[in-house]
Amino acid sequence: MCGIVGVVHRKKRVDEAVLGQMLSAVAHRGPESQGVWMSPDQMVALGHRRLAIIDLSPGGHQPMISEQEEYVLTFNGEIYNYQELRTDLTARGWQFKTNSDTEVLLKSYMEWGEECLQKLNGMFAFAIWDKKKETLFAARDPLGEKPFKYYHDEDRFVFASELKAILTDPSIPRVVDWQAVDLAMTYRFTPAPGTGFQNIHKLPAGHKLLWKNGNIRIEPYWQAHSFAEENTTRSLEEWKTLLWETFRASVHGRMIADVPIGVFLSGGLDSSSVVAAMAEITTAKIKTFSVGFKNQPHNETPFAKMVAKRYNTDHTEIFIEPSIIDTLPQLVRQFEEPFFDNAAVPTMAMAKETKKFVTVVLTGDGGDELFGGYTNHPFFAQLRMYHRLPRIVQSTLPFLMQGLARTTRNRRLEKLFYRAELLGHDTVQAYVDYYAIWKKELRHSHFYLTKEDLYTEEMKKAVDVNRAEAYMKTWLGLETIDSYGNMNRAMLADIEGRLGDNYLMKVDFASMLYALENRAPFLDPRLVELALSLPEHYKVHRGVGKWIWKEIVKEKVPTEIIERKKAGFGIPIGSWMRNELYEYVHDHLVRSDSPLYPYFKKECIVRMIDDHKKERADYSNHLWCLLLTDEWLRSFFA
Numbered sequence: 001m002c003g004i005v006g007v008v009h010r011k012k013r014v015d016e017a018v019l020g021q022m023l024s025a026v027a028h029r030g031p032e033s034q035g036v037w038m039s040p041d042q043m044v045a046l047g048h049r050r051l052a053i054i055d056l057s058p059g060g061h062q063p064m065i066s067e068q069e070e071y072v073l074t075f076n077g078e079i080y081n082y083q084e085l086r087t088d089l090t091a092r093g094w095q096f097k098t099n100s101d102t103e104v105l106l107k108s109y110m111e112w113g114e115e116c117l118q119k120l121n122g123m124f125a126f127a128i129w130d131k132k133k134e135t136l137f138a139a140r141d142p143l144g145e146k147p148f149k150y151y152h153d154e155d156r157f158v159f160a161s162e163l164k165a166i167l168t169d170p171s172i173p174r175v176v177d178w179q180a181v182d183l184a185m186t187y188r189f190t191p192a193p194g195t196g197f198q199n200i201h202k203l204p205a206g207h208k209l210l211w212k213n214g215n216i217r218i219e220p221y222w223q224a225h226s227f228a229e230e231n232t233t234r235s236l237e238e239w240k241t242l243l244w245e246t247f248r249a250s251v252h253g254r255m256i257a258d259v260p261i262g263v264f265l266s267g268g269l270d271s272s273s274v275v276a277a278m279a280e281i282t283t284a285k286i287k288t289f290s291v292g293f294k295n296q297p298h299n300e301t302p303f304a305k306m307v308a309k310r311y312n313t314d315h316t317e318i319f320i321e322p323s324i325i326d327t328l329p330q331l332v333r334q335f336e337e338p339f340f341d342n343a344a345v346p347t348m349a350m351a352k353e354t355k356k357f358v359t360v361v362l363t364g365d366g367g368d369e370l371f372g373g374y375t376n377h378p379f380f381a382q383l384r385m386y387h388r389l390p391r392i393v394q395s396t397l398p399f400l401m402q403g404l405a406r407t408t409r410n411r412r413l414e415k416l417f418y419r420a421e422l423l424g425h426d427t428v429q430a431y432v433d434y435y436a437i438w439k440k441e442l443r444h445s446h447f448y449l450t451k452e453d454l455y456t457e458e459m460k461k462a463v464d465v466n467r468a469e470a471y472m473k474t475w476l477g478l479e480t481i482d483s484y485g486n487m488n489r490a491m492l493a494d495i496e497g498r499l500g501d502n503y504l505m506k507v508d509f510a511s512m513l514y515a516l517e518n519r520a521p522f523l524d525p526r527l528v529e530l531a532l533s534l535p536e537h538y539k540v541h542r543g544v545g546k547w548i549w550k551e552i553v554k555e556k557v558p559t560e561i562i563e564r565k566k567a568g569f570g571i572p573i574g575s576w577m578r579n580e581l582y583e584y585v586h587d588h589l590v591r592s593d594s595p596l597y598p599y600f601k602k603e604c605i606v607r608m609i610d611d612h613k614k615e616r617a618d619y620s621n622h623l624w625c626l627l628l629t630d631e632w633l634r635s636f637f638a
Helices: 016-025 082-091 101-118 178-187 236-253 269-281 301-310 324-335 344-354 367-371 376-386 391-408 411-423 427-435 457-462 467-475 486-512 525-533 547-553 559-563 573-578 582-590 602-613 620-637
Strands: 002-009 033-038 044-050 071-079 122-130 135-140 149-152 156-160 200-202 207-212 215-220 261-264 287-293 314-320 360-362 517-519
Touching: 002 016, 002 071, 002 122, 016 033, 016 044, 044 071, 044 122, 071 101, 082 101, 101 122, 101 135, 101 207, 178 427, 178 457, 178 467, 178 486, 178 620, 236 269, 236 525, 236 547, 261 269, 261 344, 269 301, 269 367, 269 547, 269 559, 287 301, 287 344, 301 314, 301 559, 314 344, 324 344, 324 486, 324 620, 344 486, 367 486, 367 525, 367 547, 376 411, 376 427, 376 486, 411 427, 427 467, 427 486, 467 486, 486 517, 486 525, 573 582, 573 602, 573 620, 582 602, 582 620, 602 620
Parallel strands: 261 287, 261 360, 287 314, 360 517
Antiparallel strands: 002 044, 002 156, 033 044, 071 122, 122 135, 135 207, 149 156, 149 200, 207 215
16 A cells, blocks of 8 residues: 556656655655656656555565566555466466565566456556556556546646645646536535546546557446346355355455554444454454544444454454544645545544554445445435326425425425425436435425525536536446346446545545555455346345345344444534534635635525524535535635
8 A cells, every 4th residue: 555656758857856745745655665766768757655565575665667677667555366366477487576466466467468457356556657668557446446646738647646746746737627516516526537626637446547659548447337237047045155255255355464454343234244254264363443432422332342242353442532623624635626525534533543553454345335235225216116106296296395394394394395306306317416415406495505506607607517417327327228226226326436436535545644554345346246236136125225235144243233224424514513613614604715706605605504503404514515615725726
């Protein structure tokens, strides 16, 4: 796990001082050592900051150069099947000088070229300079666990793990991409290839890139929707056996490390499953960590303790009290894009404390996306059913619910009205608005403000408010997959949309700030491909989400874990913005010099702050978006 940077120039030498600044900008990702390789003509340079996980010797140092100095590799991540690949390559005549997965990756490329990507099982972002062909080849892992960001013009190509490194070059322009801001206002994150900066992009998950003579070619090599076809030939018992064996193999591969490892044990089903699998694999004592928040009523540590007791783990409870005001500037600077998932706050605090004990942690990330653990999965099925109702019922229901809600001021009825109006939209917009913090429109709402209320004419000219629907249509596979279950389609959208650029970015950027490596066994491509072909009635069965997985682990995990409702991992942002954060929010968003203006209407923001304070509506997530956007604009564009 490391930080990587690189520069390819066509007309001048690489500035060594800027290259050094780039490496300093990602030093937190690899605090142990630094490496630089520069071509003899100084037109190409690759850099690396190392966090040693496998082969701690100097043999794993990067950038790694081939024996004949034809290829140079800088690599961030882990190749979990590197031992099998090494055996294969050795049989083909290759010799190895180190025990590192880095050397295996380099020689895999030398043997198979771009096709090596089909053989890798891991999380990675890497770049390889080919001296003979004068090309730079780069790739990002299938699910997007590791980041790869780049700037490109006719004279140069600049890349790094984080765009902060790219921005150390003062000649690279900083221009706000308001379209990316609009998408983040919808989805809480900036979908690839956007970053919030014009001309700075991120390589999408499962894609490869080739630079040659100033031109770049980007293509997918793995796409979730390629496997989106339900397999009805296996019995339930066959599915259960196959899924658990694949998961267990994934856990086993992710336990390989030459440094201490542990498990984030949240007390949920997925992380508990990781511990159960590890207990079948090893007799060594497993290190587990659970995190609680001081003075919070919802505490998952008792559930984590149940699993720790069952498997006699070396369990550590960490209780934290994140200081939100002190954390905000650091949060915005680290995530560097318009990114509004407030669970990033406790994730950063959790990573900071866990790093004191271990260097690698296994997590339960991905289980909900694979097996139907979110409420939006049955919503998609409800949406299809709603659209089959007579038109008169569809058009009348929102008005009926609105009238009841306005008469009674009943919050539950308000939410029912809100859901009814969302269902009344066409399929794609309804599903977008289910996710969206800022909705494009709510024609009949008197409770929630929308983009129409917030955006000034200048902002409306700068963005296409329909772009979010275009992304969702692609994620749902509506134009490429003819026959697929409705709920399975919703899970596909999560895998192709939110997973890499939201949830996995959140974990990676929060943890790597403290040089803590995360590994997610549920995201083994073999398991993902199986889950995509699993019939949806095994995932959500009679209203029970993750049904098949609960059947698989019911003898391995305490009943209380299996039966408990899913709990989010976030902060009580609603109450904080009425109390502890109220003055901070008001002072930052209402001030006349806020960079939010003239793109957003000040009177709309003032109304939201007041309505939220007086509990006329819940605008916590709306205000959180605006607060972080204000800080982001000040931090990167002042």
